[in-house]
Amino acid sequence: MPASVFQQTLQGPAIFAGVGVHTGAYTRVSVRPAPVNSGIVFVRTDVLDRDNRVPVSGDAVTKTQLGTVIENAAGVSVSTIEHLMAALVMLNIDNATVELDGPEMPIMDGSSLPFVQVLDRAGRRGQDAPRRYIEILDVIEYVDGDKRATLSPSDRFEVAFEIAFASTAIGRQRVDLAMDEQAFRRELADCRTFGFLHEVEYLRSIGLARGGSMENAVVIEGDRILNPEGLRRPDEFVRHKALDAIGDLYVLGAPILGRFEGVLAGHGVNNMLVRALMANPQAWRYRTLVQDLAEAV
Structure with a gap:
């Protein structure tokens, strides 16, 4: 709780x-x-x-x-x-x-x-x-090919994520965490965004990624991590994806009481899940813990 x-x-x-x-x-x-x-x-x-x-x-x-x-x-x-x-x-x-x-x-x-x-x-x-939480009452899912994001009922906030890349620097990674402030500080907060060198070069050619560098991203070339300091965690990549999802869900305007699962998802799939939730008001409700305390007395 x-x-x-x-x-x-x-x-x-x-x-x-x-x-x-x-x-x-x-x-x-x-x-x-x-x-x-x-x-x-x-x-x-x-x-x-x-x-x-x-x-x-x-x-x-x-x-x-x-x-x-x-x-x-x-x-x-x-x-x-x-x-x-x-x-x-x-x-x-x-x-x-x-x-x-x-x-x-x-x-x-x-x-x-x-x-x-x-x-x-x-x-x-x-x-x-009182703080308002978004309590998930029913399963909401958005699927786009092999990409998927789901919200399902839980009495706490949980985040699970799975990624798979051909590069052996990443491979297949999965994380599954009960998430509160201390867990976020301990497990996810320091995990950095990442990208492949050829993608960065392409983005720069079309006027994007102008501020991107190994000071603010993990950069991969083929099967190698180019950053001299290496990774902060062996599975930093999937942990950063979980971090992104937490930020993307907060556009709902309230923290979630429920379980999020992402498979190969990104910002687009995360936001489509947010919109699917907003379009299904029967699948969630606002809940305050003040009500819970009052009922417990």
Whole structure:
């Protein structure tokens, strides 16, 4: 059973900066406290001629090719939000305003760990409103060929993921974890994004991956890992996919009480699962643990 009964925000601003993995643009970010029930809202401070607030929601996701992109009705977008979103949900931060002066979140070291560290420094404070969980009541699945993502009932948040690559540097990997704040810190937060050298070279040729480097990704060529320091964990690849999925699910606006399973899935399949859940209101309900405590007394 999750321990967090009431909503939380930050005690003060969490400030950091870095380059975007695709734009290569240097962006400054300030994650600030926000009132109860406001959720996570991104604000593009560099946009002054139209609505620059981009609230997070499943419907706001417009692109998923190389990361999760959200956009508002005015066409203002923020890309590569998933690593910060994973840190926010697993640190039990319900309400925050994320101000940034560019179109893409900094990639930092390619994991959620730098975000966890800056959020820790800012501190958290409780708020006088119950946290709402999304309790999964029935199985929801999205299948695209050999790719699959599923949400099913569980009394806790669980994440399972499986990947398979021809490269022997990766091969077939699977992880299956009961997930709370401490498990996220211990098992997933430091696991970095990854890519193949030929893909990076192609992306650069079409104007993407301008900020990508071995400082912020694990790079593979054939069956070799090119990073001099090697891997942080033997199965860092699948663990990063699990991290991505956690961030992609938090566009729903509340933490999940349920089990997520991904097989060969990515941001696109994750978001299609989110949309399938939203389209099936009988498969889930909002639940607060305040109700559980009241019934237990």
